[in-house]
Amino acid sequence: MIEILNVSKNYTSGRGHITALADISLSFEKGQSSVLAGKSGSGKTTLLNCIGALEKPDNGKILCNGRDICTFNQKQRALFQRREIGFVFQAANLLPWLTVAENLQFPLEMNGIRGKEQTRRISGLLATFGLAGYDTAMPGELSGGEAQRVAFARAIAHKPALLLADEPTASLDSATGYQLIQLMLSLCADQRTTLIIATHDIELIEMTDRKIYLKDGHLETKI
Amino acid sequence: MRLRYILKLSFLHLVRSWRSTIVLSVMVISAVASLIFLASLAIGTNDAMIRNSIGLFSGHISGSDIPPRIDTEILAVQGVEHVLVRRQQRFLLWTDGIFEPVLLMAVNPLQEQQSTALWKKTVAGRYLQPGEDGIYLNQETAARLHLSVGGWVHLGTFPGDILKTLTVVGIYRTGISQLDQGLAFCPNEAFPSAEGLITTASFLQEGSSTDEIEQHYKRLIPSGKFRAWTEFMPDLKQLIDLNFVCMAIVMILVFALVSVGISCAFLIFTLKNLREHGIMKTMGIMPVDSTLFLICQIGMLTLCAATVGMVAGVFAVILFAKVGIDLTSLTSHNQYFVVSGVIYPRLTAVSLLPPPVLAIIFGLAAALWPSLYINRKSPADILRTV
Numbered sequence: 001m002i003e004i005l006n007v008s009k010n011y012t013s014g015r016g017h018i019t020a021l022a023d024i025s026l027s028f029e030k031g032q033s034s035v036l037a038g039k040s041g042s043g044k045t046t047l048l049n050c051i052g053a054l055e056k057p058d059n060g061k062i063l064c065n066g067r068d069i070c071t072f073n074q075k076q077r078a079l080f081q082r083r084e085i086g087f088v089f090q091a092a093n094l095l096p097w098l099t100v101a102e103n104l105q106f107p108l109e110m111n112g113i114r115g116k117e118q119t120r121r122i123s124g125l126l127a128t129f130g131l132a133g134y135d136t137a138m139p140g141e142l143s144g145g146e147a148q149r150v151a152f153a154r155a156i157a158h159k160p161a162l163l164l165a166d167e168p169t170a171s172l173d174s175a176t177g178y179q180l181i182q183l184m185l186s187l188c189a190d191q192r193t194t195l196i197i198a199t200h201d202i203e204l205i206e207m208t209d210r211k212i213y214l215k216d217g218h219l220e221t222k223i
Numbered sequence: 224m225r226l227r228y229i230l231k232l233s234f235l236h237l238v239r240s241w242r243s244t245i246v247l248s249v250m251v252i253s254a255v256a257s258l259i260f261l262a263s264l265a266i267g268t269n270d271a272m273i274r275n276s277i278g279l280f281s282g283h284i285s286g287s288d289i290p291p292r293i294d295t296e297i298l299a300v301q302g303v304e305h306v307l308v309r310r311q312q313r314f315l316l317w318t319d320g321i322f323e324p325v326l327l328m329a330v331n332p333l334q335e336q337q338s339t340a341l342w343k344k345t346v347a348g349r350y351l352q353p354g355e356d357g358i359y360l361n362q363e364t365a366a367r368l369h370l371s372v373g374g375w376v377h378l379g380t381f382p383g384d385i386l387k388t389l390t391v392v393g394i395y396r397t398g399i400s401q402l403d404q405g406l407a408f409c410p411n412e413a414f415p416s417a418e419g420l421i422t423t424a425s426f427l428q429e430g431s432s433t434d435e436i437e438q439h440y441k442r443l444i445p446s447g448k449f450r451a452w453t454e455f456m457p458d459l460k461q462l463i464d465l466n467f468v469c470m471a472i473v474m475i476l477v478f479a480l481v482s483v484g485i486s487c488a489f490l491i492f493t494l495k496n497l498r499e500h501g502i503m504k505t506m507g508i509m510p511v512d513s514t515l516f517l518i519c520q521i522g523m524l525t526l527c528a529a530t531v532g533m534v535a536g537v538f539a540v541i542l543f544a545k546v547g548i549d550l551t552s553l554t555s556h557n558q559y560f561v562v563s564g565v566i567y568p569r570l571t572a573v574s575l576l577p578p579p580v581l582a583i584i585f586g587l588a589a590a591l592w593p594s595l596y597i598n599r600k601s602p603a604d605i606l607r608t609v
């Protein structure tokens with residue numbers, strides 16, 4: 001269970017003072033899939049980054065199972081991200097000097113999942129995401145859709161409680177994006193993983209349990 | 224994260240980013256190899272200075288007040304290449320009513336030619352030959368006596384007391400006042416006295432310890448006086464010591480510059496891969512693991528590159544140690560390059576070990592800057608800006 005209480009975030013840039021998030025309060029139930037929708041600059045990515053402890057809000061609290069992640073120190077933050085979170089970005093963001101299997105191995109190693117269990121999980125993920133036979137392929141040898149499938153597989157390899165996806169289908173064609181999101185939704189439902197997707201893809205918005213619209217850093221509608 | 228896994232990641236990163244790895248390695252390899260060669264060259268230069276200074280006449284260790292009954296063969300201990308024995312006595316030289324006092328030295332001409340370079344300083348005539356009644360005279364004394372090659376000169380202890388008449392076979396000039404004033408040489412057989420002070424000049428093998436052999440001599444002949452070249456040529460000793468200090472400073476400066484270069488190159492390398500560090504941070508990599516990852520990469524790279532640089536440096540030194548670096552054309556104007564203007568680089572622990580050790584130390588220090596940079600950046604900033 002994630003609770004966001006009165007979270008605000010402001011930036012100062014060359015464009016002047018920007019309010020990225022203005023007094024946002026929200027909650028996400030365990031296993032629920034939600035979408036954060038809105039135009040570019042509406043605050044979707046900032047909210048996602050705050051939930052994932054990638055950046056700290058100026059005000060407010062973000063409670064994850066009762067713990068305020070905004071008060072975490074660097075080590076606690078790293079452990080939280082390592083154990084509880086899986087990230088998927090617009091670009092696949094694979095480590096280019098590791099093979100597909102080695103990319104999947106990375107979060108497992110960090111979480112102390114080694115040996116037979118590690119091998120079993122990697123081969124299971126490769127099969128689930130239709131990547132069998134790709135284990136020794138380098139990221140540079142993959143198509144955009146294949147690379148994004150590896151990114152999804154890596155994000156859920158260690159079975160995180162929360163999966164955060166920032167425009168995950170933006171660089172894919174609609175058919176590939178649709179298939180990938182279907183797969184993600186079913187895997188998250190099976191694992192009772194909370195899924196939060198930031199997107200402005202209309203099709204994707206319709207596929208999730210819950211829709212949250214943001215405009216200029218303000219919460220516009222919750223459906 | 225396990226250190227083993229970090230080491231594996233570092234290795235894979237270096238191997239699979241082989242172009243960047245090679246570029247960074249070349250910098251370390253060339254620095255280590257050049258410094259080994261430079262340090263060996265500095266040692267070779269010192270050797271050449273010593274060789275040119277002691278090779279003219281004195282040897283590495285000069286002995287005097289040697290009792291006549293002592294067999295000087297005992298001085299040929301381990302580490303000594305040649306021992307030259309000379310007898311010396313003050314005499315008066317005269318011809319046509321002109322008198323000049325000299326210190327006459329009886330020598331074995333063949334041995335002298337083999338070990339010293341005085342004979343190369345002949346300006347007229349030739350050097351002595353064994354058994355002849357000849358004298359080898361310095362140019363200044365020859366001029367005062369109006370003597371030239373083929374002329375003769377009387378030798379005695381006071382005017383009118385002719386002990387021997389010798390023919391001038393050669394005239395020399397070294398440019399060194401101690402040798403160019405009041406000194407003359409004759410073969411042992413032509414020496415007119417059975418007496419005379421016995422002196423020795425010991426020439427050591429390369430790498431032998433002058434101090435140890437000097438101490439050994441003092442134990443062998445307690446009544447004799449032995450002096451190492453460092454005592455009778457303090458200016459040369461000072462020059463060599465300064466040369467070592469300069470070399471150490473050069474080495475540290477070069478590595479400080481190389482480490483700044485490595486650090487900058489690694490920072491550029493890290494900036495190029497900044498997104499990857501951001502991705503790892505989003506997956507919860509700890510600052511200590513990020514630092515270890517960079518240190519392991521730089522450590523592996525500098526270790527391998529320093530080893531290759533060491534091999535390259537040793538190879539270059541061995542190559543030039545055989546053929547030598549001939550600076551004769553640059554040194555011919557300098558009268559003190561009496562033996563040879565060829566420098567033979569020489570490897571010692573001092574020339575071999577500091578460059579790779581410094582490379583590794585400075586290389587690891589160079590990892591700190593990129594590590595600090597990565598650890599201070601938030602993953603959101605990295606992913607937003609890159």
